[in-house]
Amino acid sequence: MNEADHTPEEPAVKKLGTFAGVFTPSILTILGIILFMRLGYVVGTAGLWQALLILFIANSISVLTSISLSAIATNLTVRGGGDYYLISRTLGLEFGGALGLVLFLAQSVSIGFYCIGFGEVVAGLFGASHIVAQLIALLAILALFVLAWKGADWATRFQYLVMTILVLALISFFLGGLLNWNGQLLTENWSTAAGSPGFWVVFAVFFPAVTGFTQGVSMSGDLENPVKSLPLGTFLAVGVSILVYLAAAVIFAGNLQQDILINDYQAMNRVAFVSLLITAGVFAATLSSAMASFLGAPRILQSLASDKIFPILNLFAKGAGESNNPQRAVLLAGLIAIGTVAMGDLNLIAGIVAMFFLISYGLLNYATYYEARAASPSFRPRFRWFHQYASLAGALICLAVMLAIDWKSGALAVAVLFILYQYLQQTVPQSRWADSRRSYYLQQIRENLLKVSSEPEHQRDWRPQILAYTDSSERRQRLLQFSSWLVGKSGLTTLVRVLEGRGAQLKRKKLEAENELYKDIADSGFPAFPLVITTSAFEVGNPVLLQAFGIGPVRANTLLLNNRELSTQRFFSEEPSDFGRNLRAALRLGFNLVVLDGTDEEWAILDNLPAEDRRIDLYYQPGNSGALMLLFGYLLTRSEYWRHAELRVLMAAQDDDRQATQESLNQELEQARIEAETTIVENCQQQTLVEYSADAGLVLLPLSLKNGQIVDSDGERIEPLLENLPLVALVVAAQEIDLDAEPEEGVAGILAEAEDALAGAQTRLLQAEKEIQEQNQLIESSLQKMLTAQEQGDSESLTNIQADLKLLRAQLDKATRLSAKAEAKVENEKLRLEKLREEHRLVMPHSKEKED
Numbered sequence: 001m002n003e004a005d006h007t008p009e010e011p012a013v014k015k016l017g018t019f020a021g022v023f024t025p026s027i028l029t030i031l032g033i034i035l036f037m038r039l040g041y042v043v044g045t046a047g048l049w050q051a052l053l054i055l056f057i058a059n060s061i062s063v064l065t066s067i068s069l070s071a072i073a074t075n076l077t078v079r080g081g082g083d084y085y086l087i088s089r090t091l092g093l094e095f096g097g098a099l100g101l102v103l104f105l106a107q108s109v110s111i112g113f114y115c116i117g118f119g120e121v122v123a124g125l126f127g128a129s130h131i132v133a134q135l136i137a138l139l140a141i142l143a144l145f146v147l148a149w150k151g152a153d154w155a156t157r158f159q160y161l162v163m164t165i166l167v168l169a170l171i172s173f174f175l176g177g178l179l180n181w182n183g184q185l186l187t188e189n190w191s192t193a194a195g196s197p198g199f200w201v202v203f204a205v206f207f208p209a210v211t212g213f214t215q216g217v218s219m220s221g222d223l224e225n226p227v228k229s230l231p232l233g234t235f236l237a238v239g240v241s242i243l244v245y246l247a248a249a250v251i252f253a254g255n256l257q258q259d260i261l262i263n264d265y266q267a268m269n270r271v272a273f274v275s276l277l278i279t280a281g282v283f284a285a286t287l288s289s290a291m292a293s294f295l296g297a298p299r300i301l302q303s304l305a306s307d308k309i310f311p312i313l314n315l316f317a318k319g320a321g322e323s324n325n326p327q328r329a330v331l332l333a334g335l336i337a338i339g340t341v342a343m344g345d346l347n348l349i350a351g352i353v354a355m356f357f358l359i360s361y362g363l364l365n366y367a368t369y370y371e372a373r374a375a376s377p378s379f380r381p382r383f384r385w386f387h388q389y390a391s392l393a394g395a396l397i398c399l400a401v402m403l404a405i406d407w408k409s410g411a412l413a414v415a416v417l418f419i420l421y422q423y424l425q426q427t428v429p430q431s432r433w434a435d436s437r438r439s440y441y442l443q444q445i446r447e448n449l450l451k452v453s454s455e456p457e458h459q460r461d462w463r464p465q466i467l468a469y470t471d472s473s474e475r476r477q478r479l480l481q482f483s484s485w486l487v488g489k490s491g492l493t494t495l496v497r498v499l500e501g502r503g504a505q506l507k508r509k510k511l512e513a514e515n516e517l518y519k520d521i522a523d524s525g526f527p528a529f530p531l532v533i534t535t536s537a538f539e540v541g542n543p544v545l546l547q548a549f550g551i552g553p554v555r556a557n558t559l560l561l562n563n564r565e566l567s568t569q570r571f572f573s574e575e576p577s578d579f580g581r582n583l584r585a586a587l588r589l590g591f592n593l594v595v596l597d598g599t600d601e602e603w604a605i606l607d608n609l610p611a612e613d614r615r616i617d618l619y620y621q622p623g624n625s626g627a628l629m630l631l632f633g634y635l636l637t638r639s640e641y642w643r644h645a646e647l648r649v650l651m652a653a654q655d656d657d658r659q660a661t662q663e664s665l666n667q668e669l670e671q672a673r674i675e676a677e678t679t680i681v682e683n684c685q686q687q688t689l690v691e692y693s694a695d696a697g698l699v700l701l702p703l704s705l706k707n708g709q710i711v712d713s714d715g716e717r718i719e720p721l722l723e724n725l726p727l728v729a730l731v732v733a734a735q736e737i738d739l740d741a742e743p744e745e746g747v748a749g750i751l752a753e754a755e756d757a758l759a760g761a762q763t764r765l766l767q768a769e770k771e772i773q774e775q776n777q778l779i780e781s782s783l784q785k786m787l788t789a790q791e792q793g794d795s796e797s798l799t800n801i802q803a804d805l806k807l808l809r810a811q812l813d814k815a816t817r818l819s820a821k822a823e824a825k826v827e828n829e830k831l832r833l834e835k836l837r838e839e840h841r842l843v844m845p846h847s848k849e850k851e852d
Contacts, residue, residue: 015224022223022233024159025295028288029212030241031166033117036282037265038205039245040252044261046202047192048253054203055245058210061401062238064394065361067386068368069217070231074382075371081303082217082296083360088307090367090436093428097309098420099360100300102413106356107297108333112340114290115140119341121282137341140287145334148294151325162288169272169281170244176273177251189253193262204354204405209245211357213238214364215292222299222323231383294337298329305329309428355402355413362398365391367436376439449552457553459738464491464635467549467591468528469561471497473516477524478603482596482729483560484526485642488635493528494556495521498538498545506534542582546589557735559586563597563710563722580708587734592628593703595710598727606697606727614645614697618676619684620665621651621702624733627672629700631737632729634674636698647676650692652684684713686721696726703730754836758829765826768819775812782808 015021043051072086081088083103088096119137123129147158196202213234223229252261255271269275302324304310305317320327371379372388402410468483470476476495483493497513499506510532517530531549535541549556583593606614618633620626630649636642649669654661658680665678681688693699704711710730712718722728782805789798 016222016229017224018229018233018236020159022217022229023236024163025215025292026213026234026237027240028159028162028166028285029215029292030210030237031170031244032209032212032285032289033114033282034206034209035245035248036169036268036278036285037117037121039209039248040256040261040267041265042202042206043189043249043252044256044258045193045196046199047196048186048190048249050192050199050202051249051253052246054199054206055242055249057203057397057401058207059238059242059245061361061394061397062210062213062242064390064397065365066213066231066234066238067383068365068391068394069214069234070383071368071381071386071391072364072371073217073230074227075379081300083214083364084300085303086217087360087363087367090371091363092437093307093309094421094424095363095367097304097307097424097428098417099363100304101310101420102356102417103360104297104301104304104329104333105336107293107300108336109340110293111141111144111290111297111333111337112137114286114293115144115337116341118283118286118290121279121286125279134341138338140290141334141337141341144287144291144294145330147291148298148330148334149325149327151321151323158291159288162284162291165277165280165284166288169277169284170248172272172274172277173268174247174251176271177255179273180271181254183254185257186250186254189258189261193258200404203401207401207405208354210241211354212289212292213241214361215296227382290337294330294333297333298326301329301332302326309424354405355410358398358402358410359413359417362395362402365394365398369395370440371436374436374439374443376436376443378439379436449554452553459736462557462735462737463487464558464632465550465554465556466491466493466558466560466594467496467531467546467556468493469496469498469559472562473520475562476520478598479560479562479596480521480524480526480528483528485636485639486558486560486594486632488638490635490638492554493526493560494531494549495528496545497532498542499532499534500536500538500541501534502536510534538582539585543585543589546586546591556591558592558594560594560596563595563730578708580705583705587732590734592733592735593731594632595703595730596728597722597730602727609697611641611644614642615695616642616645616647616698616700617693617696618647618649618700619651619689619702620649620668622668624736625702625731627737628733628735629702629731630669630672630674632731633676633700642698645697647674648679648696649676650679650681653680653682686712686714686716686724689721690724693725699725699728701728701730703732751833751836754829754833758826758833761822761825761829765819765822768815768822771815772812772819775808775815779805779808779812 042054046054069086072090076089081100084096084100087099115137116133118140119133119135120130122136123133126132217230217234251271252267256267260270261267264270266278268278272278301313301316302319305313305315308314308317316326316329316332318328319325368386369388369391372386372391402413464487466483466487468479470479480493480495487493495517497517499509499513501509513532514530517532521528521530533541533545535544546556586593616633616636618629620629633647633649637645637647649665651661651665654664662678662680665680669676669678679692681692689699689701702713704713704715706715710718712721718730782801786798786801786805789795789801
């Protein structure tokens with residue numbers, strides 16, 4: 001090989017391992033200022049038993065969230081951004097973006113809080129004022145800023161020094177505690193102190209101690225192997241911290257009196273073998289927690305900016321150097337920390353920050369449960385100890401703790417998150433990545449379809465499921481608009497094209513047609529699904545489509561098409577016989593038909609009408625088509641376009657009795673619970689229709705076919721009528737539409753009656769079997785009496801017993817015959833019920849699925 005052609009490999013960017021990238025930042029944040037300066041107060045105030053309970057609840061959140069974290073981290077490649085990345089890729093950009101922003105702010109504010117704690121401890125050693133403490137905090141922020149600006153590798157070296165100091169401090173504390181152990185004090189400190197502020201108040205004091213276990217997640221972009229390091233490092237940090245806090249609580253209880261524990265925040269110095277190490281440990285704890293937040297917060301912001309969710313944050317996506325160190329985000333986090341130090345009373349902010357951490361843990365748990373609940377084949381975590389209900393429990397515990405600690409701060413934090421969520425939902429046009437929501441929706445569809453298929457169909461459940469046919473892109477927009485009115489937000493529309501032809505070019509034409517439908521649906525703004533099928537002939541392919549369309553119990557029931565649409569599609573063939581034959585074929589297959597007739601001028605007139613001046617005229621005829629038209633008229637008024645319109649139902653006088661027709665129509669509408677004005681007309685001839693409805697916005701008319709053409713009620717051509725009317729929809733029903741159906745009617749009622757008949761037959765069978773059993777017992781008793789009478793030679797008693805025995809056997813024969821009849825009746829009722837279930841497709845209920 002020619003050396004001149006050899007290109008040397010670029011030096012690989014040095015990544016962090018489990019210990020340096022996950023365990024160290026997590027354990028240093030957990031073993032923070034609460035351990036050194038507040039754990040003694042918790043033990044003294046709450047008593048050892050409540051302190052242990054507080055530890056259990058707080059660490060339950062840690063463990064459950066770590067389980068969820070491990071599941072997600074071993075299911076996908078974790079990029080930079082930690083909690084934000086995991087949640088956004090599971091629950092979507094709205095949740096992820098809102099949480100990512102508040103987490104960045106919370107961690108940035110935390111830098112200031114930890115540095116304030118450091119400043120106050122240092123100032124306290126010299127008796128300095130609060131202003132001096134703030135100045136020391138600012139100096140600490142600047143020092144940590146330099147390390148964060150240099151990058152994670154420099155900060156990690158600093159953390160090793162901090163880790164060494166913390167270990168020495170804890171050794172000093174435990175050594176001193178064991179040397180001065182007092183079992184009597186442990187007993188005295190077991191119970192709660194008098195005047196304790198309450199369990200949840202003390203819990204709130206302790207809880208910040210466990211908010212650091214996800215610090216390693218924030219470093220995910222700097223890890224060499226996040227899938228392995230995140231679960232292992234997090235569990236190690238949580239496990240070690242649980243042991244340290246449990247042991248420290250017991251040492252406190254067994255070494256110091258309760259009043260000292262409550263009042264002296266420096267109580268650890270009293271126990272330690274070398275108290276100077278505890279002071280150094282406090283310095284290390286505050287600075288390490290601040291450093292961990294200084295590393296985590298900028299990386300969350302950088303990941304958020306890289307996703308381009310908030311345009312104003314895009315400039316923070318750029319990093320520096322080979323490791324892509326987020327220096328711009330480091331600068332912003334430092335400024336927020338300085339602003340935090342400069343502020344006065346921070347109690348409210350502290351509460352809200354704690355709530356943001358709880359929300360993040362709760363959402364992380366819920367995101368994992370959500371992912372598992374979706375049952376997507378892509379969810380294959382390598383973490384074997386995961387269970388979806390553990391994640392759900394973690395989410396619920398976080399919610400309960402938020403409400404228990406401070407429901408006002410929790411409500412404010414949730415409100416901020418909700419506002420950001422709504423902002424993103426309105427401003428971001430579409431997701432920039434695939435998340436778990438679609439898998440979750442698909443799983444819900446599956447489960448709900450199975451539930452629906454196990455329930456009997458009923459007229460009350462009917463809703464329009466429309467197949468809309470059109471080849472004309474110009475008329476497609478209006479057809480979609482009309483279909484959206486008809487479904488009334490209760491059904492679905494599928495936009496259909498049937499392509500005829502053969503050959504390889506047909507596949508390309510189908511793809512082009514699908515793209516055209518997608519575009520037209522998007523441009524219209526009305527919800528619909530596109531469907532393109534190819535066939536050698538319309539008469540062959542369309543019946544197959546109508547019979548096969550849908551899934552499970554969700555089937556189309558109505559066809560919608562434009563009238564007089566000239567195109568290549570055979571529904572609209574220039575041959576009238578073909579047009580009528582296709583319509584009749586659809587009717588025979590059980591599809592209702594709606595033919596829409598309207599010119600561009602008629603649509604323009606309708607759109608220019610004020611909303612309150614629009615009127616729908618519906619010409620009612622008793623029967624299925626009339627009932628379907630009434631239902632469509634009602635559904636039209638549920639749309640925003642027709643919400644303020646007047647619905648007028650017109651009907652021709654029956655038997656020349658206008659009063660009786662009016663009363664019958666009003667009763668029909670009352671039973672159907674449809675509000676409309678009623679008008680009785682002389683007849684439904686074309687002249688009458690034009691006279692009454694020429695000024696309407698929309699007219700619904702019955703559809704009749706004659707010789708392949710649509711005709712009016714007198715069998716005359718309908719074209720002259722349509723030319724003198726506004727927008728018209730011609731409707732014919734192929735199904736029974738019972739607007740007044742009671743819940744007990746229909747399939748459910750029939751099945752209930754059959755089940756009751758079966759239950760009655762089974763009861764009679766049980767009674768007959770019981771009668772047989774009683775007769776057998778009486779016969780057995782009589783036989784015993786007869787043997788006794790024979791032995792005693794009592795002929796008179798023997799005669800009476802024989803007579804009774806004969807009567808009992810006759811009754812037994814009768815009971816046996818009744819039992820046989822009852823058994824036959826039970827079998828007949830079982831067969832009848834089974835047949836009914838088969839007829840109504842309810843053979844296999846899906847209420848509970850068997851698991852392999």
